[in-house]
């Protein structure tokens with residue numbers, strides 16, 4: 001762990017840990033419910049990327065904006081989407097964040113700043129610019145974070161968005177969660193840049209590269225980028241290095257990830273490492289266990305809430321779609 005001046009204090013670290021555990025337990029619950037046939041959805045695992053997202057979202061204010069992707073449950077939970085409504089939306093139920101009409105790939109919850117979740121790779125970046133322009137015009141002081149993977153940095157929209165954000169000094173953070181694989185494609189197979197952060201230079205933009213699995217380093221980089229944007233200096237491209245501990249989606253056996261690479265990543269699992277670090281800060285084992293079991297209860301209750309909720313009435317499919325509501 002790095003010990004730097006702008007490091008998060010003990011209270012902030014506990015906040016990050018709490019969010020990371022929520023993500024971790026939710027991810028495991030989704031897997032077990034899908035695997036046992038209780039939930040029939042396409043699921044993009046986030047195990048391994050918990051700390052990165054928890055640290056980034058802790059550096060934001062509740063009304064800051066977030067745009068994320070299909071692999072976004074870590075971002076959404078860390079940003080504060082109520083877990084019961086998130087779970088219900090995943091299950092397509094009327095109590096979901098979008099009344100069951102969006103599903104896992106379209107989680108939207110403006111009350112917690114989650115404005116868009118998209119399944120179209122790279123498409124979130126220009127949308128984030130739009131949100132940032134609105135903040136700039138209104139002078140509301142909000143910062144927008146847009147999350148995407150390493151593969152998305154090869155899409156045209158990435159390059160257009162970085163150029164525009166730099167020209168207009170938009171209050172936006174481009175957070176590339178570099179997990180070294182795009183769908184089933186290794187980084188070096190599809191990405192020309194040695195480091196994604198180097199692409200910031202081409203757009204005369206501030207760039208920062210960080211070990212996203214280190215909560216202290218990740219929080220510091222996140223906070224600096226947030227302060228920079230909020231103070232009117234413009235965007236930052238953050239490349240956070242991480243790893244996903246499973247295939248692209250649940251059911252993908254990840255055979256294309258070299259076994260030794262997977263083993264090394266699991267050996268460096270950020271969750272137990274973070275836990276040990278907190279114990280070293282004189283946080284007691286009893287306090288951590290209590291925190292973890294409290295979160296497990298919330299996750300279990302959210303899953304049950306989703307299962308017990310009704311599916312939307314068929315009329316819902318026609319509501320909120322056209323400007324004029326149909327009778």
Ligand SMILES: Cc1ncc(C[n+]2csc(CCOP(=O)(O)OP(=O)(O)O)c2C)c(N)n1
Pocket residue numbers: 071119120121122148149150151152153179181182183248
């Ligand atoms: C425009 C577009 N092209 C292709 C796809 C199919 N696709 C879905 S996810 C994905 C890989 C994206 O990888 P990356 O950006 O690294 O994100 P990760 O899944 O690793 O988080 C691809 C190619 C898509 N959804 N949208």
